[in-house]
Amino acid sequence: MRGRKLIFPLALAAILVLLILSIQGRNIVARQGWGMLSVEIMVIALALCYWGFEQGRVSSREVALIAVLGAVAAVGRVPFAALPNIQPVTFMVIISGFVFGSRAGFMTGSTAALVSNFFLGQGPWTPWQMFAWGLAGVTAGLIRMVFPRTGTAGMTVFCIIWGYLYGWIMNLWFWTAFVQPLNWQSFAATYAASFWFDTFHAAGNAAFYLFFGASFKKILARFRRKLEVNFIESIE
Amino acid sequence: MLDSFFYKEKGLFLQNLHPLAALVYLGTLLSLALLFTNPLYLAGLLCLVFLAVWSVDGLPAWEGYLKMGLTMMVLVMLVNPLMVRAGETIIWYGPRVPVLGRLNISLEAVYYGAAMSVRLLDVISVFCLYNLMVHPDKALNLFSRLAWRSTMVISLATRMFPSMVRELANIREVQQMRGVNFQQGKFGEKVKKHASLINILLLSSLEDSLEIAESMQARAFGSGPRTCYSRSLFRPRDALCLAGSALALGAGIWGLLHGFGVYTYYPRLGYLLQGPGTVLVLAAVLLGLSIPVVLSWGWRHWPYLKSKI
Numbered sequence A: 001m002r003g004r005k006l007i008f009p010l011a012l013a014a015i016l017v018l019l020i021l022s023i024q025g026r027n028i029v030a031r032q033g034w035g036m037l038s039v040e041i042m043v044i045a046l047a048l049c050y051w052g053f054e055q056g057r058v059s060s061r062e063v064a065l066i067a068v069l070g071a072v073a074a075v076g077r078v079p080f081a082a083l084p085n086i087q088p089v090t091f092m093v094i095i096s097g098f099v100f101g102s103r104a105g106f107m108t109g110s111t112a113a114l115v116s117n118f119f120l121g122q123g124p125w126t127p128w129q130m131f132a133w134g135l136a137g138v139t140a141g142l143i144r145m146v147f148p149r150t151g152t153a154g155m156t157v158f159c160i161i162w163g164y165l166y167g168w169i170m171n172l173w174f175w176t177a178f179v180q181p182l183n184w185q186s187f188a189a190t191y192a193a194s195f196w197f198d199t200f201h202a203a204g205n206a207a208f209y210l211f212f213g214a215s216f217k218k219i220l221a222r223f224r225r226k227l228e229v230n231f232i233e234s235i236e
Numbered sequence B: 001m002l003d004s005f006f007y008k009e010k011g012l013f014l015q016n017l018h019p020l021a022a023l024v025y026l027g028t029l030l031s032l033a034l035l036f037t038n039p040l041y042l043a044g045l046l047c048l049v050f051l052a053v054w055s056v057d058g059l060p061a062w063e064g065y066l067k068m069g070l071t072m073m074v075l076v077m078l079v080n081p082l083m084v085r086a087g088e089t090i091i092w093y094g095p096r097v098p099v100l101g102r103l104n105i106s107l108e109a110v111y112y113g114a115a116m117s118v119r120l121l122d123v124i125s126v127f128c129l130y131n132l133m134v135h136p137d138k139a140l141n142l143f144s145r146l147a148w149r150s151t152m153v154i155s156l157a158t159r160m161f162p163s164m165v166r167e168l169a170n171i172r173e174v175q176q177m178r179g180v181n182f183q184q185g186k187f188g189e190k191v192k193k194h195a196s197l198i199n200i201l202l203l204s205s206l207e208d209s210l211e212i213a214e215s216m217q218a219r220a221f222g223s224g225p226r227t228c229y230s231r232s233l234f235r236p237r238d239a240l241c242l243a244g245s246a247l248a249l250g251a252g253i254w255g256l257l258h259g260f261g262v263y264t265y266y267p268r269l270g271y272l273l274q275g276p277g278t279v280l281v282l283a284a285v286l287l288g289l290s291i292p293v294v295l296s297w298g299w300r301h302w303p304y305l306k307s308k309i
Helices: A002-024 A034-055 A060-075 A089-100 A102-120 A126-146 A152-178 A184-193 A195-227 B019-035 B039-055 B059-083 B107-133 B136-143 B148-177 B187-218 B236-257 B276-301 B303-308
Strands: B090-097 B101-106
Touching: A002 A034, A034 A102, A034 A126, A034 A152, A034 B019, A034 B148, A060 A089, A060 A102, A060 A195, A060 B148, A060 B187, A089 A102, A089 A126, A089 A152, A089 A195, A102 A126, A102 B148, A126 A152, A152 A184, A152 A195, A152 B059, A152 B107, A184 A195, A184 B059, A195 B187, B019 B039, B019 B107, B019 B136, B019 B236, B019 B276, B039 B059, B039 B107, B039 B276, B059 B101, B059 B107, B090 B107, B101 B107, B136 B148, B148 B187, B236 B276, B276 B303
Parallel strands: none
Antiparallel strands: B090 B101
């Protein structure tokens, strides 16, 4: 049991050591290049998030519910495939995270990314999508914990922010693996190239939240109430 | 169209490898593509992945991937020469641009952009190969011992995806019968109509999720320690492929530590071949990685070999 508690700090330490070694220069970590290093860090982070989910007690209802949410979010990519970069996944993941908490939010986001790519095609983008959408769910859960009374305006802004953040996380991989030298100019150029895609995404998120945020939240909140089962110990 | 998996069972050699052997092979290909910077090595890997894709009858699918990757490749080839000032051999003196300074295009940056777009194609092709080679359930099965809760969620969602796509089409039809025209209206109206489909889908499938949970409960989900059963066989062919991947990875890493497989782009292009070692390491890497492809060919055309592996 003690070993399990150590995993989280150990993984964080491993990421930190990788980062520090990469700045130092002439060693095996720095020489492999950032293309590989960024993938390694991403895989450690994802493994850590999944490990967190494994640790908790999960009821059959939660498993089924998270799977359904992930699948619905993944299916959401289909009818909107024709519209440029407008898709309800980010919005749905954020709402699931907001209603059911960070852990469910992460699982919804990463499952949606992984599962939809089984059908739309896995690619080098898969782990990054899993991470970006998972993180959107986690932060939405945190928002609820810190500001439980966040209204429509606040959540719309949050959705807009995630429209950009999602694109920025995805750019990170493109930039580290295929652009060299890694400096501010090439960074700015890569991010400028994706600006319009991200803006479309953010605008889509905002529109989804404004039009459907309330109704989606209502549906999910109703099911959250159904999830909470209280056993009355003994009735005599 | 989305009713079916991207993966199609065709009973090919590469498809009936043990999932561990297949994943190690693909992981080796992916890491080597991200580790090597020498254009010769990247091109060699590309040839090999192409052969592997060909041996799973994947060329039409690969074409689709090529189209998807093309925009990213063009972006790589544009961003590098336009933005990078590290090269010394200037081939074009451009105009001054306010924020970025003078747009000088150097030979080195053009060369780097081209090599990196080959790397991008490598990576995309490896994933194309993954889609054609590994059944999602088999890959998930491998992880079910390590992380059964997450695997359970993912495989449930994978199972529900096709039926939900079908249900979405049903809902759409019902809405059309009621007079909703999905083609009509402005952009915002269209988004609204499509999103209402998701709303209905969410409501009905959440109801279903409670039923799934009950049936899981009825099958004793979570009532005790979990057992595990795997149907995948580990055969000589898997050992051979694992050995090939190990050889390629070992040779590649040894080469990288001794300076083969890396290439200096900036400030001036280095030599493509740094002595015979460059060729030897590349040959070892390609030899290791070609084992599954060669076996796949042998499995088709050589009954004796087929009976032995």
